[in-house]
Amino acid sequence: MKKVIYFLSIVLLITSCKKDEPKEYVTLSGKILNQNSDSLVVRSRVYSKTIKVNADGTFSDTLKVATGVYNFFDGAESASIYLKNGFELVVSLDTKQFDESISFTGEGAEVNNYLAARSLMQEGVFENDSLFKVEKPIFDEKIAGIKESFHALLNKTQNLDSLFIADEQKGIDGFTQYIASMYEEKQYLNTVLAKGNVSPKFTDYENFKGGTTSLDDLKGKYVYVDVWATWCGPCKREIPFLKEVEKAYHGKNIEFVSISIDQAKDHEAWKQMVAEKELGGIQLFADNDWKSQFVTDYKINGIPRFILIDPQGNIVTPDAPRPSSDDLKVLFDELKI
Template sequence: MNKMHKISIILILLILTSCKSNPKEEYAIIKGNITNGEDIEKIYLTNNDRDFKYEINLLEDGSFRDTLTIEPGMYSMSIESRKSTQIVFSKGDDLTIIMDANYFKDSLKFEGQGSNENILLQTINKKIIDWEQKKSEAYSLGEGDYKNLLSERQKELTALLYGKQELNPLFVDFMKRHIDYWKFYGLTYYQVYHRYYTKNPEFTISSDFLDGARALDFYREVDYKASEYYYRLVMSEQIKRADSIEKSGVSNKTLARLKASAGFQSDYIKNDLLLQTIMGSLAFDNEFTSSFDAYMQLSTNPDHKAKVLKQFNEVKSLEKGNLSPKFVNYENYNGGLSSLDDFKGKYVYIDVWATWCGPCKAEIPYLQDVEKTYHDNDKIAFVSISVDKEKDHEKWKAMVKDKEMSGYQLIADNSFKSDFIDSYKVKGIPQFILIDPNGNIVNRSAPRPSSPRLIELLNDLDI
């Protein structure tokens, strides 16, 4: 064996040994403990991608440990629907999180590799939340003063990234962009909020007010997933482009938004915008087949397309003009049973509600006003269907009486699992449905009583 050959073998061995002793870590470790979380079984990590949810299981003593191989970055960490905070991690982190379920955000403690970044993230978020509490003062300022205030706050947040603590350079780079997006978001929505807080609906920003925000690009997939402000800015851009497309002759709002979505450079962002737009259409629009066809041509994500096809097949019978699903023998507050067929020959405006639903109760006075307006009109019947559970049956009767609710007051036979409610794919309430005298769907997501559009719709139908 010659000398050069021996040297080559030694170098290879050194490289292999080096790789073995210093492996490139492709994961992060997250562990910790939750106190007072007896009913909590999982921790959830989500981002702005609505299809993404990562679950971390809790042991009986409230401890948890997981090896994260998901994409590093910023995530929303939640233990219950209303208890969430943002965390961030990088490859190689070994992060410990301690929390009390009863005092979630105030109790958070971070230790180990990755703790500096998360402590700083909480500090930045708290400052932004504190400023949000005083947004009426900020948005009431004139253009120059508001811009100066935003710039001062941007500098204050950015300065925190260059303190004495050691931080991951990737985290610093991302947070600099995230803070910029926060500022751009404040500039973009200044006109809307200034009009609201100063009660000056005619106010219009100067032509150069948004010059700084106009330089923003819209193809950063990582930022779209992680930064709520970048995500909102992309949504705002989508709506702006859709408005322009509508003005050019595309009258259908959903089609305009689909076309606008297709114009984004990033396939990921484009497909996500397309998905959100079509799923919203399939949930609320009255005519959506043309939108569905357009979506299937524009999307390049096969998983999304399969999801949309499944949803379309579930709701296609709910398009305007199709025969409405029927409710049969629902208990009537005034006695007896009532079915949809009892109202044949009349338009039927249905309010799906429940005693525990705040927005539902807020609509009751408006519905009563509409009912009074049409009290002597035999062309329309107003039917309220409660989806309260059986255990709240008496509560339903008491509220109907206390609020002097008029019209036909019915209660569904099996809450949200009732055939009629399930057929209409009711997921959230209140939901209002309008059916014509022949039992066909006019609008499966009709305007609320509080909206002037309801009276406009009824007038258009010559009711």
Template sequence: MKKLLILSTAVAMIACKETPQVDYALIGGTITNFKTNTKVTINTPDGSVKEDLMVAENGTFADTLNTNKNLYALYDGKTPVYLYVEPGFNLNVNYDINDVQNSLTITGKGAEINNYLIAKRKKEGELFGNPRETYKLEEAVYKAKLNDIKTELSALLNETKGLPEEFKAKELRNINYFYLMLHDNYENAHRALTQNPTFKVSEEFMKELENVDFSNQEDFKYSTYYKNLVSAHYRNKAQELVKNDSIDYEVAYLKSVATITNADMKNALAFEFANQYIGRAEDVEAFYNLYIENSTNSENNAIITEKYNKLMALAEGKPSPTFTDYVNYEGGKTSLSDLKGKYVYVDVWATWCGPCKREIPFLKEVEEKFHDNKIEFVSISIDQQKDFEKWKSMVAEKELKGVQLFADSDWKSSFVQKYQINGIPRFILIDPNGNIVNSNAPRPSDPKLTELFTSLDI
């Protein structure tokens, strides 16, 4: 984000005495009850922008936003404030940091759109209700609910005054994409929540998705719902490649995205996926090379290249990042160096993580099978400090075995960051000399883990 406006713009204003065409938006305002030790950032949903917002001691701020992106969020670590910007917008944003939902006010040029979007997000939540309950509904009832949601949201759009016609046209399509995305989500969500893995929706239910154009660049830039539909489309193609060509999913997804003809859409999907999943790729080098071959965005490429270089420091045989003096459930503190001389299988988890808890029975089985061998099973919780007692209770309740440790700074712990862990559970295998065997080891539920242990004569 540029803090200085282009000089030529000012010159043009003086010379022509007309409002110039600009490619930026301005935001400013006041955050009530702001404390100087609070960090506020400006982020974009795709992760390509994350910068500190400079807030004065009295809570006032001002910044310039690049309108190559339309969606931003001001985030203080608790509650995000979502903003939509277009060239020439000048938004005045005010809220109480202790009660964002009830205190947020937005005025200035572009306020009508932003206030509409705030009202729409609230209404979406109210209409859809509790996802755990809504996705359990039978197909016909769920379908009727979606029709009602679409009708109500369309009415809100039509009743809102002061919205530009061009925006209303895009937003009408956006409402339809929301409707279609909820169709696309239903089968998998219903399976999981009803614990019925064989559930399948009717052909009629999915028919409306058959005519979606997955190459609309304008809607891709504007609508997160459309973007999710496009991403899901290419995820499905990736699953077909996995099945037919027996390749890893991470590589398969990049291969499916590589077929997109629009460079901006291809760059965006490839970057967002690589930014999140490069650390999980079985062959990081092959994944990185495939990404670079298909991305023409130099800024994105620099970010992924930096991640790749850091991951190369985590290659097999490299010294493992360490942890020091993590609280041990059994008492005292434990460091990685205390475990030298044995293989160490590390499980990074948290009490709130469903997939982590699903691995617990499998981990117990693996521990039982290899407990007499030269290996330590170490579980590191990245729960926040406020959940320390919850962690202790779950360790006792689940009768967790092995070495149970509590990380020093949850996600910000040096060990977690150096391993570039941005999703859990994550499993790591370290050799008796403290060197990495596999920085992204198989999960306990994966038969490949037993094969790996056996191949190492553990």
């Protein structure tokens, strides 16, 4: 009898140890209301896993991952999700209120609910443009308050890994620094590049059709400038819309100028794309890509960027609507172009 009890004790001990062993995968399940797709994608720069979503919005799968933050994509929108082998996450989501509704339960819920709350807070910073219109001392006070609120959210969240906390603290610093740089840029746009000020100029840019072109050559007409590059996906997506706008305003008091800031090594790629895509308007190649004086004077840090200049060479707007936006036609109509 003692031998039987001893044997059973050993079995129970082994079983208990196995139960305590961490799982080498993540269990991810949940339900999506108003789903955008029949699948989800969990991905990073080096990992991708597609998860089937049933007709009723439910899903369940296992993922073997390296610990870290991943992108959780439902076919239309995405969120950040923190995964670690051993987590058993249950996701709840209504895509009609994606960021507001996403929530997590189960093992690993705390860190992921934190990420969801942090994302909402970040969006809230950008919802009210008044932040970027206040005087510098008031802005600095508001930024300090924003930084404090992010730290408060992080500090009150339980069961966070120390490395995750350290990364988040760096992220908070980076985010507030980014907001500060946006403020400086907007102040520059609203002062140095304010409506009515003389526009920065470009001089003797190579013209695809031959010769060179300067901004002063175009005085007497409005000039709609598109700063782009052949490698820029969003720039290329605007091309069909730009062609439509050019066609609609052909013969009007406006010139459409596209300035490529491709590097010198991509000069031939620029010429080839202009020819193959039959790009219209005035196609120019900047003299020094991102370092071109016109680009730096307009504080262009991302493309595509659109600028509108009046017939006298003065700024109408240093950040004009894109060709794909209905606001562009409204602006042109207001100016009676």
